Amino acid sequence: MKREQGSLFVISGPSGVGKGTLRKKLFEQMPNLRYSVSVTTREPREEEQEGHDYFFVDEETFQEYIKLNKFAEWAKVHGDYKGTLLSTIEKTLAGGFDLLLEIDVRGALQIKEKYPEGIFIFIAPPSWEKLEDRLRGRKTEGEDELKKRLDDAHFEMEHIRFYDYLIINNQIERAVEELKAIITSERCRIKDKKKC
Numbered sequence: 001m002k003r004e005q006g007s008l009f010v011i012s013g014p015s016g017v018g019k020g021t022l023r024k025k026l027f028e029q030m031p032n033l034r035y036s037v038s039v040t041t042r043e044p045r046e047e048e049q050e051g052h053d054y055f056f057v058d059e060e061t062f063q064e065y066i067k068l069n070k071f072a073e074w075a076k077v078h079g080d081y082k083g084t085l086l087s088t089i090e091k092t093l094a095g096g097f098d099l100l101l102e103i104d105v106r107g108a109l110q111i112k113e114k115y116p117e118g119i120f121i122f123i124a125p126p127s128w129e130k131l132e133d134r135l136r137g138r139k140t141e142g143e144d145e146l147k148k149r150l151d152d153a154h155f156e157m158e159h160i161r162f163y164d165y166l167i168i169n170n171q172i173e174r175a176v177e178e179l180k181a182i183i184t185s186e187r188c189r190i191k192d193k194k195k196c
């Protein structure tokens with residue numbers, strides 16, 4: 001027996017909660033999972049690679065993609081446009097592969113409208129103090145940007161109720177285990193009982 005359609009997993013959580021590390025560890029341990037590479041107008045960071053971390057485009061191209069309905073969702077996140085390509089979702093799921101989207105809350109709400117069968121997972125920090133410490137510790141944002149990310153974090157945390165699962169990232173290895181457990185059990189769930 002083979003699964004016909006892959007599952008769609010959506011992860012959100014405030015900046016600094018450790019989503020990047022969590023995702024990296026998850027893909028090391030679940031290599032058959034696919035990751036949705038987003039399109040963004042943000043400048044690439046030094047270590048980032050085109051097509052691997054993001055597809056980097058200018059604002060004009062992004063607006064063109066919006067007009068052409070290329071996005072399953074898009075949002076302005078911390079001042080930059082970011083969007084998920086509809087083609088990535090459709091092709092990956094139709095190919096029977098599971099797909100992971102790591103997007104902000106506003107994007108996740110749009111995906112929920114289009115793909116209500118998706119599995120929505122929220123990653124929360126153990127406390128506000130820890131979140132602020134982590135954001136300050138990584139030294140990638142100035143004071144203004146840091147304040148903006150903390151404000152955005154409040155907005156994100158107010159939307160936990162729209163998600164199916166909550167992982168509190170207190171200890172990274174445990175958070176990875178929890179995420180793997182969610183993915184494994186959702187993969188095994190009988191989604192369409194009429195087909196059995």
Ligand code: 5GP
Pocket residue numbers: 012013014015038039042073074075077078082083084102103104105106107108
């Ligand atoms: P960063 O700029 O640090 O790579 O990402 C910042 C935030 O943008 C992350 O919290 C991530 O969830 C969000 N993000 C990344 N790609 C997308 C996307 O395609 N759509 C939306 N709505 N948010 C995204």
